[in-house]
Amino acid sequence: MFTETVPPLYPLFADLRGRSVLVVGGGAVARRKAEALLQAGARVIVNAPALEPDLAAWAGNGRITHRAGRFRREWLRGAWLAIAATDDPAVNREVAEAAEAQRVWVNVVDDVELSRFQVPARVERGPLQIAVSSGGGAPMLARLVRERLEAQFDESFGALATLLARRRARIRARWPDIGARRRAFARLLAGPLQGLLRRRRHLEAERLLEAELRTGDDGGSAATGSVALVGAGPGDPGLLTLRALRVLNEADVILHDRLVSAEVLALARRDAERITVGKQAGGDRHTTQARIHALMVEHARAGKRVVRLKGGDPFVFGRGGEELESLRAHGIDYEVVPGITAALACAAYAGVPLTHRDHAQSARLVTAHCKASLDTLDWAALAQERQTLAVYMGVAMLDTLRARLLAHGRDPRTPFALVENGSRPEQRVITGTLRELPALAERHAVRAPALLILGEVAAFAQSLHWFGAAPLGTAVAGGSPGVLDEAA
Template identity: 50%
Template structure:
């Protein structure tokens, strides 16, 4: 985080704007309708009447001195002369104010973010002063989806806050109450301008408020790019009390979760299960029975080599409500990111997802079927057995010259794509010194990754 956005109450706050141009008027408009005491100095004369805010302070056509700035909390300086702006900033700072100098961030203490104003609810978007137009564009997109009734809804919640806290002392139950209030009929009544009815609905909910039963969501986190999370996965993460995650879930995805959710790491690597599977399932059951909303967050899709099926069965046996949120599985994401079509009219009429790590004592892969022509193999957990896998496929009839691709950290900023042929698959893995999760692709379509890399090189040149 490069900038920190703090909310400053405007009641009993003195705000000073210095300047006569459009930049000064833009700062004035921010505070129209606010409870702040706004003082405006226009030393260069008044702008055209048509440009003035519909309501606001009368301009003082003078340059302020130290006495004029005394007691100010925020001072906005929008004057052309840089030396004069710097002088005013020092005076304001000496008076104890925080200073914003328009278009000269180095002279000020803070930059003005792009605001979405919903009265009690204010959303701010900041870029540290580096890209104000980008912040403005983001504000427009967010503003379009935020209802105008957010402010009145928050105001009503503020009026009932103490009553709710007294009536429902349990923190978890209290949070459940507010979630029902903000997402149900009460919010709808506020939206149609019926605050009295909304208040009655909230009080009705309060009378029946009680801790809810816990629930488990088994959620696919996708391949690592947080923008590949599904909307449902994002919503469930935002509502989670506890997040039980594995090692394939990067911090960029966890950052999309509710900040105060507990995070429990149960990562596994080959031959090193930090928490055995049965203990993970017991932990999920324990947290759900304690009334928590549990998210079991798994890389890729939980039902594709993710043991999600085992966890689903365990929750059902324990009588715990459980839901599954699918994710973008790694084979799809890694192939797409590397430019590998999994099927192709000329080269592959089928695709097979297979793991190179069969269960100890389990059935070995059917290499004769996997070595068949006109198909793409997407091999999960295959780096450690790459040489053995290649030898088995070649022995079953697959050509040594079959194209292969290794995609490490697919869809992430540090993605790597290594290409070659099947007879050298073990060597490719050994020379690559892989440190991140990797998928192996075998088949004629794997050659497309090399072609894509050539195109990228030509474009860069």
């Protein structure tokens, strides 16, 4: 059992506007402390024989007051706080003892024993502040917690705090009973208000709050639901955006595709209801698109925060547009959180640049999950050189792909890279030429999910690979686009 070595601190937010604070020290640490105090509106007095450049500039333009020379006890008179930030332990101790004698709260940087208050690690979102302290005993741990909180609270919290603060008197008048006020706040915060602020629709957010203040009930009615279309990326949970992570932690219901990795789902709110809505050709379990639309509407109308979680990006072969059309038709509030699509992620994790000034001036994203989709493509354009094709859902159609491209003039020696389970621990990369594409895929038993990258840049997979095992299949001599080595 650990014994307590750091005393518990009483948390306090101080209003320092117009109040004097003495900072002893003229280096980089003193400058950081002075800057934070200035942001809080304090009158900052810096005591040091010499100042670093920023502090000197601030003293020159009147932002701070500089008292040159060695620390003198009388300079603490009238100060509300003092900070000792010198590199001389004797001076720091002198400041601490003088402040203690004059009943001035003092912080000595990196010295818990001499400090009478600690400066916390902070997350700032406008008027909303979250302070984290380890009591001065483990500042790096406090910073780590702060970094994690930074990922959880986006800028909309600052806008929300500002909006609610401006309406505070009216909110209290509208719901004088504290219980009713709490219920009203719960409904407001679970509804679309913050989503509007997050999408920079501030005027609509103000109108919504005004409507609640005029006509809202006592706070007991059900919250209005919403849907977020979220891109889960290719599988590596480290590729989720911060916004995706925040939304997953706010979700009541998650409708997810079968390609969403277990590692990504593990980051979601633990008590959220998870519903698999995967579509798989020939599979036993298949959720129709119409059923997905119905589930989104059903749960949103029940007041739930719904996340429609899709592998890759919702708007790249993900039917995100169809789902938004359905939500809009039913009057459901929605937002879209982009994800890293398979073409970008698989190429990056295979070491293949999709564009290259010497080899590919454009990249095309193509879906090839069935013959009907292949028949709609412009094969003459796709067969042109000096471009990259990223083919989604094409594993079952590799024979047809090769035949069409060769028939329209694509060089049979064009390099390819097949990336199976891109960005995941089990990733495999198969390389070779267009001529041998189906045979190599069959030899190595390539299975979905796999992305085909075809074009001169695919040859870089041999020389630039960095993630997982080295590529299988045939290689390019020299490890870059050029003459192909036909040895299997």
